[in-house]
Amino acid sequence: MLSLFQNRWDRILTKKAIIILAVIIIPLMIGVAIMFSGKPVFKETIAFVTERDDVQHMPSDSAFRVAAVHQKPEFSDLVLGKYAAIVEKNQREYKVTTLKSKADQKMIQQFFETGKMPDSYRSEDEVRTERGTGTNILGFIVMLVLMQGVALASLYPEDRMLKTFRRILVSPVHVGKYLLVQFIFTCLCLYIPTYLAIVITNVFFHADIGFRLDILAGLLCVLTVLATGFAIFMASVMDRNISLLSSGISVVTCVLSGCFISFAPHHSLLNTLCSILPQKAYMAFIHGVEMGDSMWEYKTQIVYILMWSAVFCFLGGFITRRRTNIGIYE
Template identity: 30%
Template sequence: MLEVLNNDWKRLLEEKMYLCVSIALTICSIVAAIVLTNTMQTKGNIAMVVTDQSANTSLSKKFSSSPYFHVSKMKKAPLESDMVQNRYDAIVTMKEDGSYNIKTIKSDDMKKMIVGALNNPDSYVPSNDKDREIGTNIMGYMMMFVLIQGLFYARFFAKDKEEHIIKRVVTSPIAFRKYLFGHATFILGMIFAPTFAVILIAKILGVAIGFSLLTYALLIAVLSILATAFALFLNSFFCVADTANMIGTATITLTTILAGSFYSFTKKESVLDKLVHLLPQKDFINYVNALEKGHLSRNIELQFIYVLVISAIFFLIAVMKTKRDYVYR
C-alpha cells in the first residue's frame, strides 16, 4: 500500500496543476460562503408589478422600501422563466384596491415571508430559524468542489487502467486489496488535508467559521470518504480517465445543486423533494444544518448514517467491479 501511495504522490508532483486548482477552489468556496453569509441581508429578489394607481398606495411604497427584500418595480410581469433562472424569487402583483397576488416557485416559507411583510410592512422582522448559519454555508459551498476533487485524484487509478498498469499490478507481489486501498487512502488524504488546512488558517486569522475545528475535521472526513468512494466507483466502469472525469463532474454538479448545496429550492413534501432526499449530498447538508442549530433528531442522524452507507456501497461496487475485470480474468 505504501508503494501505491508513494507512486501516486510522485505522479501528483509531476502534475501540480491539479493540486493548485483543488486548493484554489476550496479557498474560493470558503471565502464566498463567509462573504455571502456576512453581507447578504435580503431574503429574496421580488418583482413588484404595479399600475399607475397601485404604485402610489401606502402598501406599495412601504413594501418596496423593505430592508429584507430587494424589490424591483415594473409595469409588466416578468416571465416565469425568470424565476426558474433565479432572477426573481417571487412576482407580487399589486392591485388598485390594496390587495395583491403572489406567484413563486420557491418554498412555502418564501411565500409566508412575503405575506408577512405585506400584512405588517412597518413592523415585519423575518424569522432566522430557516436561515443557514456560517458553518452550514461553508460546508455547502465546499461540497461540490470537494466531491470533484475526488475525481481529480482518482485519475491516477484511472491511468493505471488506461495504460494497462493494473494488469501488471495484479500479477505482482502487491495484493489487489492493498493496491486499491492505497489509491483510496491517497485520494482521501489529498482531499482532507488541504481542505482542513484552509479551514485551520481561516480560524487562526480570526474568521468566524461556525463549527469547532474538531467538528470540521469530522465533517470534512465524511465528505472526503464520499468523494473517494464515488470517484473509485465511477472510474471502475471506465477505462479512460477523461470520460470518467467528464461524466463525474457533470453528475456531481447537477446533483449537488439539486440537493440544495447553495440554496434550497424544492418545496417540502413535493415529489421532487422526496427524490432529492435520495441524494447523499442532501442528507449531509441537512445533518450539518441541524448540527449547527442544535436541532439533531433521530431522523437527522439516520440521514448522516445514510451518507456513510452510500459511501460504503460505492466502494464495495468499485472493488468488486475492478476485481472481476482484472483478478478473475
C-alpha cells in the same frame, strides 16, 4: 501496498494542474468563502412573465428583485437558483411556480396581488443567519470537496488508459487492494489541504467558522469519506470527461440538498429525490452540531452517509472486477 501508495504520490506531484488546484485554488476558495460567509447575499430574483415592454406597477420589496421577462424561463432556472420564482398573470390571477415551500408560494402570490410582502416572510439573509455560519461555510465546501475528490482520483482511469492497470494486477496487488490504496490516497489528499485551509483562515485571520477545530475535524472526515467514495465510483464508471460530469452532478445535487441555502421543495417527486441525497443528511448533521447538539445524536445521518460511501466503493469495485474479468482492460 506501500510501494503502490508511493507510486501514486510520486505521480501526483507531476500533475501541476491538480497540485495547483488542490494546494492553491481550492484552499483559496475555501478561505474566501469563510471570509465572506457573513456578508449579505444578493437579492433573490422573481421572473415576471409579461408580453409588454414597459411594465408598470410591478411590486417592489427589499427582499426581492422583480425581473420582467417575455418568455417563461425553463424549470432548470429554478433548480440552479437563477430565479426564486416564476410568476405568470392569467387574467386577474397570478400563477406562481417555485421550488420554495407552499407557504412561500402563497406569500409571493400575495406580494403580486397586494404589492407588499407579508411581515412573516424571511429574506435569504435571515435564513442564512438562522442556518449558522459554520453550516453555510461547510455547505459550500461540500461541493468543492466532491469535485476535488474526482480530480485526485484521476490516476485510476489514467492507469487503465495507459494499460498499466492490468500489469499492476499481475503482481500480488488485486483489484480490492488497488482501490483501497486509491481510496486512502484520495482521502488524505482531500482532507489535509481542506482542513489546513480552514484552520489557517481561522487562526491567522480570526474568521468565525462556527465550529471548534476538533469538531470540525470530525465533520470534515465524514464529508471526505463520502467525496472519496463518489470519486472512486465515477472513476470506475467513466474513462473520459469524468471531471465534467462529476462537477455537474455535484453542483445540481448540492443545490437540491440545500448546501447553499435552505431548500424545501413542495413538489413530491423532487422532495423525495432531495431526501435521498447524502448531502441532505450531511447538512442536517452539521446544522444540528452547530446548534449545540452532540455529533453522536446524529448517528442515523452519519451511518446513512457512510452507507452511501460504502455503496459507491462497492459499485466501483464490482464494475472494475467485471470489466477486468471480461478483458476490457487488456
